[in-house]
Amino acid sequence: MAIIPEAQGRGLAKPLLGATLARLRALGHDRAVLGTHCYRVRAIGLYLRFGFVPDVRGAAEAEAWRALGGKLPAGALEGLAP
Secondary structure, eight states, rough: OEEEEEEEEOOOHHHHHHHHHHHHHHTTTTOOOOOOOOOOOOHHHHHHHHHHOOOOOOHHHHHHHHHHHSSSSSTTTTTOOO
């Protein structure tokens, strides 16, 4: 799922992600996996609000998430493994 650069900033991400997840549920899927880049802070905040959780695979990734946490809404990364 992606929004072309010319259309970004118009409030399309939330309805697009919602529709995508609804379609996955309708097809019988009970989970989804996505990937993004650490500099896409607004997108990461959206994914967290939709219930996605970081898949931390090691100390280096945990540290990267902690560093990113200061740019996210308070409590967004609660429960992140130490």
